Structure formats: C-alpha cells, structure tokens
Amino acid sequence: xxxxxxxxxxxxxxxxIELFRDALGSGAVAGATLGALGVxxxxxxxxxxxAALSQAAGLGVAASYxxxxxxxxxxGWLSPSLGAAALTLCAVLLFTLPRGPAQDHHHDAHxxxxxxxxxxxxxxxxxxxGTRIVADIADIETLLFGSAVAVLAEDRATLIAxxxxxxxxxxxxxxxxxxxxxxxxxxxxxxxPVRALDLLLFASLALGVSVVTRILGALPAxxxxxxxxxxxxxxxxxxxxxxxxxxxxxAxxxxxGYLAAFLYELPVGASQTLVSAALLALAAGLERLxxxxxHRH
Amino acid sequence: xxxxxxxxxxxxxxxxxxxxxxxxxxxxxxxxGDCWALIGRNGGGKSxxxxxxxxxxxxxxxxxxxxxxxxIAYVPQRSHFDLSVPARVFDFVGGxxxxxxxxxxxxxxxxxxxxxxxxxxxxxxxxLAREPFSALSEGQxxxxxxxxxxxxxxxxxxxxxxxxxxxPMNEAAVFAxxxxxCLREPAxxxxxxxxxxxxxxxxxxxxxxxxxxxxxxxMAGAQAEVFCSSAFERIYGxxxxxxxxxxxxD
Numbered sequence: 001x002x003x004x005x006x007x008x009x010x011x012x013x014x015x016x017i018e019l020f021r022d023a024l025g026s027g028a029v030a031g032a033t034l035g036a037l038g039v040x041x042x043x044x045x046x047x048x049x050x051a052a053l054s055q056a057a058g059l060g061v062a063a064s065y066x067x068x069x070x071x072x073x074x075x076g077w078l079s080p081s082l083g084a085a086a087l088t089l090c091a092v093l094l095f096t097l098p099r100g101p102a103q104d105h106h107h108d109a110h111x112x113x114x115x116x117x118x119x120x121x122x123x124x125x126x127x128x129x130g131t132r133i134v135a136d137i138a139d140i141e142t143l144l145f146g147s148a149v150a151v152l153a154e155d156r157a158t159l160i161a162x163x164x165x166x167x168x169x170x171x172x173x174x175x176x177x178x179x180x181x182x183x184x185x186x187x188x189x190x191x192x193p194v195r196a197l198d199l200l201l202f203a204s205l206a207l208g209v210s211v212v213t214r215i216l217g218a219l220p221a222x223x224x225x226x227x228x229x230x231x232x233x234x235x236x237x238x239x240x241x242x243x244x245x246x247x248x249x250x251a252x253x254x255x256x257g258y259l260a261a262f263l264y265e266l267p268v269g270a271s272q273t274l275v276s277a278a279l280l281a282l283a284a285g286l287e288r289l290x291x292x293x294x295h296r297h
Numbered sequence: 298x299x300x301x302x303x304x305x306x307x308x309x310x311x312x313x314x315x316x317x318x319x320x321x322x323x324x325x326x327x328x329x330g331d332c333w334a335l336i337g338r339n340g341g342g343k344s345x346x347x348x349x350x351x352x353x354x355x356x357x358x359x360x361x362x363x364x365x366x367x368x369i370a371y372v373p374q375r376s377h378f379d380l381s382v383p384a385r386v387f388d389f390v391g392g393x394x395x396x397x398x399x400x401x402x403x404x405x406x407x408x409x410x411x412x413x414x415x416x417x418x419x420x421x422x423x424x425l426a427r428e429p430f431s432a433l434s435e436g437q438x439x440x441x442x443x444x445x446x447x448x449x450x451x452x453x454x455x456x457x458x459x460x461x462x463x464x465p466m467n468e469a470a471v472f473a474x475x476x477x478x479c480l481r482e483p484a485x486x487x488x489x490x491x492x493x494x495x496x497x498x499x500x501x502x503x504x505x506x507x508x509x510x511x512x513x514x515x516m517a518g519a520q521a522e523v524f525c526s527s528a529f530e531r532i533y534g535x536x537x538x539x540x541x542x543x544x545x546x547d
Contacts, residue, residue, distance in 0.1 A: 176400030182382060189351050189371040190396040238388040
C-alpha cells in the first residue's frame with residue numbers, strides 16, 4: 001500500500017531559509033510600511049482606497065507595456081514601475097482635489113463614488129490593454145500584480161528603499177498627518193498647511209501601494225493596508241502607538257503568512273491575507289477582554 | 298474705525314456658495330473679552346457664516362479682517378470626531394498643540410505636556426486624562442474638546458453648538474466655563490458660539506449675531522439690541538424673555 005508523503009515541515013523551511021529570505025524580507029517590509037500607512041486609510045474612511053489604487057497601478061503597468069509595444073524606443077524609458085507609480089499618483093490626486101463648500105455635506109458619498117470610478121477604470125483599462133499586449137497570460141499576471149512567492153533581488157532593494165523612505169517620512173511628520181486626518185477643519189484654523197500635508201500623505205500611500213502591488217501582488221497590498229491598522233486601533237491607547245503596532249502586525253502577518261503558505265501549500269498572498277485577518281480577530285478578542293476588565297474595575 | 302480693539306471684523310460680509318449670497322451683508326467687530334452668540338433656525342446660514350469667519354469658506358462679497366497673528370481655536374460639534382480613533386484624553390487634548398508648522402517636531406516637549414495639563418485643569422478634566430475619549434459622557438467630551446482648543450492658548454474661541462444633546466446641568470456647566478474664560482484676567486478670551494439654547498444665551502452672551510436666510514435677516518449688535526429686535530420676534534415668534542420662561546417651564 002503506497003504511503004502518502006508528509007507535507008513540508010518547519011524544519012524543511014528553516015533548512016532552506018536562504019531560498020525564501022528575499023521574499024520573507026520583502027513581505028515583512030511591505031507589511032510594516034502599508035500597515036503603518038493603513039492607519040490613515042482607516043482614519044479617513046477610505047478602506048477601499050488601496051484596492052482602487054492597486055487597479056490604477058495595474059493600469060499603469062499595462063499602459064507602459066502597451067506604449068512600449070507601440071513604440072519600442074519608449075520601453076526602456078517607461079518602465080512598468082514608473083507607469084504604476086504615475087497612474088497611482090494621478091488616481092490619488094483625485095482624492096485631494098479641493099471640493100466646494102456645498103459638497104462637504106456629501107463628503108462620504110463623494111469619496112465612495114471616486115473609489116468606485118478609480119477601481120473600475122483601473123480594472124477595465126487593464127483588461128482592455130491586456131488584450132493588446134503580446135505575451136503569455138501568466139507573464140502578464142505577474143507583470144501586473146507581482147508574485148509574493150519569489151522576489152527578485154532588485155525588487156527587494158526597491159521595496160526596502162521605498163519602505164525605509166515612507167516609514168522615515170511618517171515617523172517624522174506623523175503629528176501633521178494625524179492632525180489633518182482627525183480634524184481637517186480644526187487643523188486649517190490652527191494654520192497647518194492642510195493641502196500640502198494631504199498631498200504628501202496621499203502621495204506616500206500611492207507610492208507604497210503601487211510598489212507593493214507591482215512586486216507582491218494586489219491582494220497582499222490591499223490586506224496589509226487595511227487589516228493590521230484595524231487590529232492595531234483596537235488594542236492601543238493613542239495614534240502614535242497605533243502606527244507602531246500596525247507596522248509590527250503588518251510585518252508579523254506577512255512573515256507568518258509566508259510560513260503558513262509553505263507549510264500548508266497555499267498561495268502566498270492569500271495566506272498572508274488570512275493570517276492578517278486572524279491577527280485582527282485576535283486583537284478584537286483582546287479588545288473585548290480589555291473592555292470587560294475596565295467595566296469590572 | 299471702531300474705538301474698540303478689534304480681533305476680527307466682518308466688513309460688508311456676504312456669505313454663500315458659488316458666488317451666490319445666502320444672507321444679506323453684515324458688519325460687526327469682535328473685541329477681546331466679547332462673548333458672541335450666533336443664533337438662528339437650523340439651516341438658516343449659521344454654519345456658513347461661522348465657516349466664512351474661520352476662513353474655511355470664501356466670502357461671496359466683502360471681507361473678514363483679522364488682527365495680525367490672531368490665534369483662533371475652533372471646537373466643532375462632538376459628532377464631528379470619529380470615536381473609533383484611539384485616543385486617551387491627554388493625547389486628544391495634545392492634538393490641539395499642533396499649530397502652524399509645529400508638527401515638524403515629532404515629539405512632545407515637557408512644556409507642551411504642561412500646557413495640556415493646564416488646559417485640563419482649566420476645564421476641570423484632570424481626572425479624565427488617562428480615559429479613552431470615546432468612553433466619556435457627552436458633558437465630559439465637551440469639556441475635553443474645549444481643553445483641546447484652549448491648549449493652543451487662543452485669543453478667540455469659536456464653538457459650534459457646544460451644548461447640543463446635553464442635559465441642562467451639563468449645559469449650565471459649559472456656559473459657566475465659557476463665561477469664566479471671557480472674564481479671565483489678564484488675558485480675557487473672546488468667544489463666538491453657535492447655539493440654540495435660549496435659556497442660557499441671554500445670561501451669558503454680550504453680543505449676538507442673528508441670521509435667517511429664508512427671511513433675509515443678518516443682524517449683529519449688543520445682546521439687548523438683537524434680542525429685543527423685531528427681527529428676533531419674526532424668527533422666534535416671541536421675545537427672549539418669554540422664550541427663556543417657556544424653555545425653563547419645560
């Protein structure tokens with residue numbers, strides 16, 4: 001009777017860790033960066049922002065290949081990463097355009113509508129241009145939405161440089177970003193440069209989402225920019241702690257997700273998403289315990 | 298030019314949207330120690346006037362003149378704040394410290410923490426310092442919001458319906474606090490508050506702004522002058538004394 005071979009084990013993983021080091025490190029940096037930035041996504045009620053931006057990034061990648069095919073001279077200059085960053089930045093600018101005072105009353109509906117438009121134009125445009133790109137469909141998928149399984153050394157370097165820049169920027173300017181996200185009118189009255197801070201905050205989100213989407217994929221990019229922040233705000237006492245804890249939870253979700261994908265032979269992006277969701281459930285449980293403890297005392 | 302020292306003045310000010318005025322032009326000036334009540338029916342133009350005075354909305358005509366480097370703090374309605382944002386009262390009040398380009402320094406200094414402590418003392422909220430803002434009662438939240446505004450040491454405090462959805466005891470406490478701030482020595486603070494509380498306003502406000510876009514009314518002046526005007530009776534149907542008696546009887 002044939003004996004079924006056992007699945008991969010933790011010791012297999014540790015023995016071959018050299019093979020996974022780049023993907024593990026990249027995931028952790030992406031999780032930490034988008035985890036911290038996700039706190040502002042949550043504060044501004046823009047949970048689907050990164051989903052919409054990742055579609056815009058996909059359109060940027062597809063557009064750069066399409067233009068490259070139409071004019072080969074452009075291909076060297078117009079890289080997929082540049083295309084992704086440019087289109088994501090354009091999309092994000094829509095959210096920072098000043099609105100008329102009358103529209104302030106319909107703020108949420110206006111932003112929801114914009115999210116839908118960006119998502120649909122991004123997805124529709126990517127599909128339409130995808131049919132014009134002459135390449136294998138699997139290659140296009142990877143070009144458009146990355147792969148968290150194996151990460152090239154140059155992509156890892158790009159992710160680390162982007163993550164370090166964005167985390168440094170947010171560690172420095174967090175008071176300003178928090179002020180305009182919690183109470184924009186109050187910040188404007190107190191003389192803060194609200195528009196400049198908004199632009200910088202959204203540009204940093206665009207850069208983070210486009211780079212992570214391009215290298216690791218749309219699903220983990222969306223998951224890292226929502227779930228760790230949702231978990232963090234449940235268990236911390238202030239915004240500064242939320243930024244730090246969300247970064248830590250993002251990195252943890254990415255690393256444990258990669259490990260779980262190896263052990264249980266799951267798709268990496270899906271596994272990282274589910275582990276991040278499990279961390280959110282854990283945080284919700286801790287929050288509940290904390291509330292009960294406070295009521296008892 | 299008025300003989301009074303002016304912090305802020307509206308000059309032939311017309312407020313509205315997209316170049317369309319919703320209220321008649323209005324002139325008034327606000328001096329140190331003044332307590333102005335902004336009154337009128339819901340949807341009558343109070344918020345538009347307040348936002349224009351704060352510089353959050355452009356004027357359709359005329360202008361708002363401010364004394365150079367005037368420090369203004371704005372207290373929006375309590376519902377303006379998302380309660381899912383994690384914040385202890387101390388941190389929430391500390392958020393009011395960020396004025397101008399001060400946010401470029403990511404840490405809070407000892408002097409800033411002391412200012413937060415003083416603002417909490419002034420609003421009798423020291424005991425709440427470590428509590429989550431979201432867990433406070435409505436009255437406590439309003440005191441904390443005022444502390445957040447006071448921490449930037451403003452010369453003019455602007456409040457949007459600070460006592461809405463509050464019980465009468467807490468309402469009285471908020472009005473007493475605002476009155477105390479207006480009379481504070483040596484640096485009296487000016488207050489401009491939008492409110493519907495006719496049971497308290499005649500006792501606390503020194504001046505009033507009365508607006509109603511449907512009736513085309515925009516009137517500013519000393520409290521007695523506005524509250525005893527025919528415009529007031531047109532909007533509210535009776536004099537403030539009667540109104541006050543009716544509210545207290547309820």
